[in-house]
Amino acid sequence: MFSFFKKKKDLPEEKPNLEQSVKKDIEESIDNFDSNAASNNLQIEEEKKVEVKQDEEKKSFFSRALEKTFASIKNVVPQKKEKISFDEIEELLIEADVEYEIIEKAMNGLPDMITRKQLRHRLVMLFEHAPKVDFSNLPKPYVRLIIGVNGAGKTTTIAKLANKLKKEGKSVILGAGDTFRAAAIEQLSTWAAKIDVPIIKTKQGHDASAVAFDTISSAIARNIDNVIIDTAGRLQTQTNLNNELKKIVKVCSKAMENAPHQKLMILDGTQGNSAIAQAKAFNEIVGIDGIIVTKLDGTAKGGALFSISNQLELPIFYVGIGEKQEDLIEFSPDSFVDSLLDEIYISE
Numbered sequence: 109m110f111s112f113f114k115k116k117k118d119l120p121e122e123k124p125n126l127e128q129s130v131k132k133d134i135e136e137s138i139d140n141f142d143s144n145a146a147s148n149n150l151q152i153e154e155e156k157k158v159e160v161k162q163d164e165e166k167k168s169f170f171s172r173a174l175e176k177t178f179a180s181i182k183n184v185v186p187q188k189k190e191k192i193s194f195d196e197i198e199e200l201l202i203e204a205d206v207e208y209e210i211i212e213k214a215m216n217g218l219p220d221m222i223t224r225k226q227l228r229h230r231l232v233m234l235f236e237h238a239p240k241v242d243f244s245n246l247p248k249p250y251v252r253l254i255i256g257v258n259g260a261g262k263t264t265t266i267a268k269l270a271n272k273l274k275k276e277g278k279s280v281i282l283g284a285g286d287t288f289r290a291a292a293i294e295q296l297s298t299w300a301a302k303i304d305v306p307i308i309k310t311k312q313g314h315d316a317s318a319v320a321f322d323t324i325s326s327a328i329a330r331n332i333d334n335v336i337i338d339t340a341g342r343l344q345t346q347t348n349l350n351n352e353l354k355k356i357v358k359v360c361s362k363a364m365e366n367a368p369h370q371k372l373m374i375l376d377g378t379q380g381n382s383a384i385a386q387a388k389a390f391n392e393i394v395g396i397d398g399i400i401v402t403k404l405d406g407t408a409k410g411g412a413l414f415s416i417s418n419q420l421e422l423p424i425f426y427v428g429i430g431e432k433q434e435d436l437i438e439f440s441p442d443s444f445v446d447s448l449l450d451e452i453y454i455s456e
């Protein structure tokens with residue numbers, strides 16, 4: 109033991125040559141690289157886990173909301189399978205109220221027996237025509253104008269949307285632009301009080317575009333992030349009301365350049381495919397930027413979402429899945445299609 113230490117001490121100090129020193133540097137930098145890469149990988153894995161969790165949550169929301177739609181497709185495919193025949197898929201899509209033209213488009217060229225992967229690809233593709241919307245760097249205030257027929261769920265959806273934005277830490281102001289019915293102003297005021305957001309309103313019969321102007325001006329003065337303006341329910345055939353809608357849009361742009369930033373059409377999901385004609389007509393009148401489908405929980409026609417998005421070439425931003433303020437979920441084609449396929453296919 110002693111001799112060992114002695115020997116080592118007596119040895120002349122070794123000077124590392126250039127080759128060794130470069131080798132050491134490289135080894136150190138590989139070590140650093142490894143630990144950086146490891147921490148990056150860890151971060152990516154964490155992010156992936158959060159994404160998977162969010163997808164799972166969305167999927168379970170859809171599964172709850174689509175109970176009635178699932179019940180009808182299960183009449184066609186009662187047992188989960190690995191491969192499902194072309195005819196059965198066609199029949200279950202019809203049951204779910206997907207338009208026949210869309211079914212033909214989605215299934216063109218698929219084999220007699222169809223795997224989950226094959227069908228998933230085709231169904232997700234049906235949503236791809238809709239333009240992608242970039243939600244970063246939104247103008248302040250961001251103005252949304254809510255359009256739809258009577259009873260589609262406009263007022264309730266405005267409350268849900270305001271609640272969601274507030275929970276995300278953003279400020280919101282509502283404009284009671286449905287001046288046609290006193291009850292509509294009252295209903296929106298009750299929601300505003302419940303979720304604790306300010307509201308601009310006027311008396312029944314007064315000019316709706318003046319309410320829109322005042323709401324945007326107030327948001328600018330108070331530095332509020334989001335404006336949501338209600339409008340009276342109307343049919344695409346009511347010329348006077350549609351001229352009023354055009355006027356509201358024009359007046360919004362006078363209150364703030366490029367406002368309204370989003371004209372959102374609220375469609376009643378229980379109407380299935382018949383809601384498409386309605387939305388097409390409004391799209392021609394004022395130009396629609398996106399869709400919110402309500403009452404998905406109350407219908408077996410959930411498949412209409414495929415036709416709605418594909419035919420209108422518009423994004424579905426949210427779906428309503430109940431009457432409470434929390435019952436609004438962000439729409440994701442992937443989670444929607446996956447929850448549908450989970451009902452009929454054995455997982456891969």
Ligand SMILES: Nc1nc2c(ncn2[C@@H]2O[C@H](COP(=O)(O)OP(=O)(O)OP(=O)(O)O)[C@@H](O)[C@H]2O)c(=O)[nH]1
Nearest residue numbers: 258259260261262263264341402403428429430431
């Ligand atoms: N089950 C269910 N009911 C909903 C949903 N969204 C709205 N509703 C109900 O649908 C009914 C009509 O909703 P409103 O928000 O009053 O509809 P509106 O478009 O403002 O109607 P008008 O005031 O007549 O213009 C109400 O009873 C809502 O509670 C939903 O996602 N699911």
